[in-house]
Amino acid sequence: xxxxxxxxxxxxxxxxxxxxxxxxxxxxxxxxxxxxxxxxxxxxxxxxxxxxxxxxxxxxxxxxxxxxxxxxxxxxxxxxxxxxxxxxxxxxxxxxxxxxxxxxxxxxxxxxxxxxxxxxxxxxxxxxxxxxxxxxxxxxxxxxxxxxxxxxxxxxxxxxxxxxxxxxxxxxxxxxxxxxxxxxxxxxxxxxxxxxxxxxxxxxxxxxxxxxxxxxxxxxxxxxxxxxxxxxxxxxxxxxxxxxxxxxxxxxxxxxxxxxxxxxxxxxxxxxxxxxxxxxxxxxxxxxxxxxxxxxxxxxxxxxxxxxxxxxxxxxxxxxxxxxxxxxxxxxxxxxxxxxxxxxxxxxxxxxxxxxxxxxxxxxxxxxxxxxxxxxxxxxxxxxxxxxxxxxxxxxxxxxxxxxxxxxxxxxxxx
Numbered sequence: 001x002x003x004x005x006x007x008x009x010x011x012x013x014x015x016x017x018x019x020x021x022x023x024x025x026x027x028x029x030x031x032x033x034x035x036x037x038x039x040x041x042x043x044x045x046x047x048x049x050x051x052x053x054x055x056x057x058x059x060x061x062x063x064x065x066x067x068x069x070x071x072x073x074x075x076x077x078x079x080x081x082x083x084x085x086x087x088x089x090x091x092x093x094x095x096x097x098x099x100x101x102x103x104x105x106x107x108x109x110x111x112x113x114x115x116x117x118x119x120x121x122x123x124x125x126x127x128x129x130x131x132x133x134x135x136x137x138x139x140x141x142x143x144x145x146x147x148x149x150x151x152x153x154x155x156x157x158x159x160x161x162x163x164x165x166x167x168x169x170x171x172x173x174x175x176x177x178x179x180x181x182x183x184x185x186x187x188x189x190x191x192x193x194x195x196x197x198x199x200x201x202x203x204x205x206x207x208x209x210x211x212x213x214x215x216x217x218x219x220x221x222x223x224x225x226x227x228x229x230x231x232x233x234x235x236x237x238x239x240x241x242x243x244x245x246x247x248x249x250x251x252x253x254x255x256x257x258x259x260x261x262x263x264x265x266x267x268x269x270x271x272x273x274x275x276x277x278x279x280x281x282x283x284x285x286x287x288x289x290x291x292x293x294x295x296x297x298x299x300x301x302x303x304x305x306x307x308x309x310x311x312x313x314x315x316x317x318x319x320x321x322x323x324x325x326x327x328x329x330x331x332x333x334x335x336x337x338x339x340x341x342x343x344x345x346x347x348x349x350x351x352x353x354x355x356x357x358x359x360x361x362x363x364x365x366x367x368x369x370x371x372x373x374x375x376x377x378x379x380x381x382x383x384x385x386x387x388x389x390x391x392x393x394x395x396x397x398x399x400x401x402x403x404x405x406x407x408x409x410x411x412x413x414x415x
Contacts, residue, residue, distance in 0.1 A: 002412045003088055003183030004028060006405075009080055010188035010356075012040020013394055014386025016062040017401035018186045022408065023071035030180055031066070032078045032094055037140040038063065040190050042394060044123065044137075044214060046221040046228075049269040050299040055394070056139050063141045075178070076142065083364040087381030087411045088183045096176045100147035104168035107135065107143045111160035111169060119151045121225070124218045127233060128225035133160045133169075138223045147171070183412030184381045186404045187366075187374060189356040191387040194249035194256055196351060202248060202318040208234040209327050210318055210347040212248075213266050220273040230277055232346055234325040239281070239345035242274055243329055245315055246287040250352025258371045260352030260391040264291045267350050268303045275306045284309040284342070286331055311340065318347060353391040376404070381411040 004027050008019045011033030019031040037043070042055045066072050077097040085091045101111075115131035123137045132152040135145050147160065147169070154171055161169040193214045196205040203210055209232050211219075218224040219231070232239055244267045249255040264287075271283055285308055292300035315331040327347040332339050358372030367378035373391075374384030385404035386397040 003181065004412060005030070005180070005182040006184050006186065006408050006412065007032065007080075007090070007092055007180065007182040008186045008188060010040070010190055010386070010388070011035070011038035011074070011076070012188065012190045012386065012397075013042045013059070013062075014190065014388075014397045014401040014404075015040070015186070015188035016059075016066065017398045018188055018385055018405050018408075019072050020062060020065040020069065021402055021405045022186075023069045024065070025409070027071065027409065027412070029072045030182065031072055031074045032080060033074070033076045034079045034189075035136070036076055036099065036146045037136040037142070038066075038074065038076070039137075039139070039141065041214070043139065044217060044221075046217045046224075046273065047269065048394060049265045050296060052269065052272065058394075059139070059141075066141075074142070077146075078178075080363055081177075083185060083362070083382070085181075088414060090182050090185055090381060091179065092182060092185070093177060093179050096178060098149070098173035098175055099144070100149065100152070100169065100171055100173050101133075101145050102168045102170055102173075103144075104166045105144040106166060106168075107145065109135065109145070110163045110165075111145055111147075114159040114163045116157065116159065117151050117153060119148050124225045125212075125215045127215065127218060184383070184408035185364075186383050186385050186401070186408055187357075187362050187388055188385040188401060188404070189360070189388050191353040191355055191391070192359065194260075194351040194354045196248070196349060198255060199249055199349075201316060202245075202349060203320065207318060207320045207327055207347075208232075208325055209239075209320070209345065210349060212349050212351045213263065213270065214351070216270050216273070216348045220270070230274060230346075232325070237345070238278065239274075240278060241282045241343075241345045243284040243286065243327070243342070243344045243347045244271065244350060245318070245329070245347060246285065246290075246350045247314060248349035248351045249354075251288065256352055256354060256371050258352070258369075258373070258391060259291065261291070262391065262393050263350040263352055265296055265299070265393070267348070268292065268300055270348060271303050271306060271308060282309070284311060284344070286311050286313060286315050286329065288312070288314055353387055355388045357388055376407070380414075381408075383407050383411075
């Protein structure tokens with residue numbers, strides 16, 4: 001008899017797609033996410049390319065599908081600890097970390113109002129702060145607050161518990177362990193921005209105004225730390241001379257060999273962000289080659305009409321002017337063979353997509369490629385989906401997740 005249960009690990013766009021597609025054809029789905037909210041990296045993006053529309057519309061449609069489907073059980077702040085068994089019959093154990101806020105939370109925010117402690121806001125990559133009791137992000141699903149135990153003063157404070165009229169604060173909440181039996185596993189834990197700290201020649205993350213492309217998304221977002229105003233992190237000034245550096249950590253044998261496939265388009269999109277706010281800004285792109293495939297070529301040509309400067313060459317060094325905090329970029333222009341040393345107000349590093357499995361592997365004997373991407377099918381019944389399987393944009397991640405569901409359903413039948 002088929003085991004009509006599927007575990008989906010990761011609540012980003014790939015995991016959400018896999019969960020709703022499986023549930024809507026009658027499968028019981030356990031959707032497990034380690035973060036406090038669903039949506040993944042897509043929820044941190046300002047706009048999609050090439051239409052330049054916000055992602056929350058697409059996410060909300062999927063959230064509604066999750067809310068309305070009794071076949072889906074959502075478990076946030078949960079991490080898979082072990083997977084044993086075989087195709088059609090996997091025993092999975094995962095740990096559910098304490099939120100310190102119960103299901104009685106209405107999202108009123110009074111706990112945050114009285115909280116005396118601040119923490120770095122990881123959703124905005126540390127560009128601003130929240131209270132220790134906080135809403136993970138404006139469009140959080142589930143719409144519940146959470147308490148950061150790493151900075152919370154606990155029972156010695158307790159102001160949040162005192163002010164909550166719904167008694168939804170439980171400072172004594174502990175971790176739980178849960179076991180499930182499923183027929184197949186879809187691993188959709190997504191991607192991480194390649195760590196700037198590993199790029200020694202680009203300052204190892206110490207150059208204040210050299211930011212990653214995903215940080216640029218938060219700066220441009222109305223829900224971001226600056227309410228959509230693109231400014232320099234060091235001093236809040238408006239940047240008027242900006243450089244984008246492609247392939248920062250990707251297509252590089254010393255870092256990640258794979259092309260992340262979306263960085264060129266992300267940069268072109270972010271140039272549009274800049275030009276909308278600062279039409280007279282000078283924009284320079286350092287590139288190896290621009291990969292704007294198929295219909296994206298039209299978008300590339302449209303962005304070039306902004307009059308941007310293109311320098312074919314990968315910078316050898318990025319450093320900081322100690323007095324002004326300007327960013328100095330050293331590179332060779334491969335077309336003119338000129339060595340350049342130019343100064344910018346802000347530099348955006350197109351850090352590539354590193355699979356989440358490069359940091360936290362699947363607790364099963366699955367195989368990976370040289371960069372840590374999951375090789376689907378190396379263990380029958382366990383399938384990678386989305387950017388944990390290969391770099392890609394939202395559309396290709398959704399397609400990959402749907403394909404993973406079809407494979408997972410076949411595994412439950414075979415088992």
